[in-house]
Amino acid sequence: MRFPEDVPVLTDDVVTLRAHIAADVEPAYRMCQDPVMQKWTTIPVPYLHEHAVGYLTEVIPAGWRANTSWAWAIEYAGEYAGTVDLRDGEGGVGEVGFAVSPEVRGNGVMTRALRLVVRYAFDVLDWNRVIWRAYVGNFASRRVAWKAGFHGLVTIPDGGRSRGVRKDEWVATVGRDDELEPKGTWWTVPVVEGEGIRLRPLRESDAQRVMEACNDERTQHWLAGMPSPYDLDGAKEFISSRADAAASGDAVSWAIADAETDELLGNVSVFGMSSRLDGTRGEIGYWMHPEARGRKVMTTAVQLAIAHAFRPVEDGGLGRHRLVVRCADVNTASAHVAEVNGFTKVGDERRADPRRDGSYDNLLTYDLLATDLLSDDLLGG
Numbered sequence: 001m002r003f004p005e006d007v008p009v010l011t012d013d014v015v016t017l018r019a020h021i022a023a024d025v026e027p028a029y030r031m032c033q034d035p036v037m038q039k040w041t042t043i044p045v046p047y048l049h050e051h052a053v054g055y056l057t058e059v060i061p062a063g064w065r066a067n068t069s070w071a072w073a074i075e076y077a078g079e080y081a082g083t084v085d086l087r088d089g090e091g092g093v094g095e096v097g098f099a100v101s102p103e104v105r106g107n108g109v110m111t112r113a114l115r116l117v118v119r120y121a122f123d124v125l126d127w128n129r130v131i132w133r134a135y136v137g138n139f140a141s142r143r144v145a146w147k148a149g150f151h152g153l154v155t156i157p158d159g160g161r162s163r164g165v166r167k168d169e170w171v172a173t174v175g176r177d178d179e180l181e182p183k184g185t186w187w188t189v190p191v192v193e194g195e196g197i198r199l200r201p202l203r204e205s206d207a208q209r210v211m212e213a214c215n216d217e218r219t220q221h222w223l224a225g226m227p228s229p230y231d232l233d234g235a236k237e238f239i240s241s242r243a244d245a246a247a248s249g250d251a252v253s254w255a256i257a258d259a260e261t262d263e264l265l266g267n268v269s270v271f272g273m274s275s276r277l278d279g280t281r282g283e284i285g286y287w288m289h290p291e292a293r294g295r296k297v298m299t300t301a302v303q304l305a306i307a308h309a310f311r312p313v314e315d316g317g318l319g320r321h322r323l324v325v326r327c328a329d330v331n332t333a334s335a336h337v338a339e340v341n342g343f344t345k346v347g348d349e350r351r352a353d354p355r356r357d358g359s360y361d362n363l364l365t366y367d368l369l370a371t372d373l374l375s376d377d378l379l380g381g
Helices: 022-031 037-042 048-064 111-124 139-147 203-212 216-221 232-247 295-308 333-339
Strands: 015-018 069-075 079-088 093-100 129-135 151-162 166-177 193-194 197-200 252-258 264-272 281-288 320-327 343-353 358-371
Touching: 015 111, 022 048, 022 079, 037 139, 037 193, 048 069, 069 111, 079 111, 093 111, 111 129, 111 139, 111 295, 139 166, 139 232, 193 232, 193 295, 197 295, 203 216, 203 232, 203 264, 203 281, 232 252, 252 295, 264 295, 281 295, 295 320, 295 333, 320 333, 333 358
Parallel strands: 093 129, 281 320
Antiparallel strands: 015 069, 069 079, 079 093, 129 166, 151 166, 193 197, 197 252, 252 264, 264 281, 320 358, 343 358
């Protein structure tokens, strides 16, 4: 193929994909100074002006001419906004890569561009499948791929390499016959407030308080599956895992925070929501920092979580019809939170809840149905 004459222009009337031109070098160079771009891609660091010149004027044209890689400039609102490319294609399967400038992120530009090149891969290059890869933790790239219909996500330990360092990698694919629309649910974690309590997404700065709470003697006793001792790395891993649980459609987890200071007081989650048999159930779990006990914090937090869980999806909620709470029969504090919030005891499993010392407690199950709520107030009606 000739470059740039034979590079096809792809557009959806909002985003246009075209051949790179000399004027793209400067904005591409600036884009590659972005710390986020440098963190999640394999570009050289430091990224020099000569790197941009070489990539846009040598590497990209060579790929088109050899018919081995196909890269387009992303144009949005009349300006260069990034690059998207297809690579390989042997046996009808190839990979996609993309980067977008910080100025246009959040406008759906990359999702539109990705759909355009995937359709080109299927309709023109005659591929059967396109592969997306990203380092674990790159939720922005993962969300773009999810919106464009990539699915079947797996994690490959040490599957990627950046500047000589191995990194865990996410991989997902989309097939020729797949709709280029999201598969499954990606839950958002809204901020919810009431009675001096704020439920908000967990963040890295909460790690110290998470570690303190999860090292607490009572928390360690009732949640025997927690690491012991619970260190700062474990707290950071827990926080990052909550984002993954929301992205996979399984759980929404909140930091319970003081509405005035925003200090973490505990955690409440609605989880177990990705069941293929019944996608309208959920389980509530919770733990608390010892400094917050005795202040009705958890009772209020669970009440707020219930309201969001029963609110219809179209109104921004989780659309659950049934919630359960499970706790040891001797964990009276946890049982009290469930009972005060209207849950009914429906099960008592003998010796089903293991302790660290090898003993077992009976495991109680409480449930609450959306139809049990007689007042619209709890549902925000």
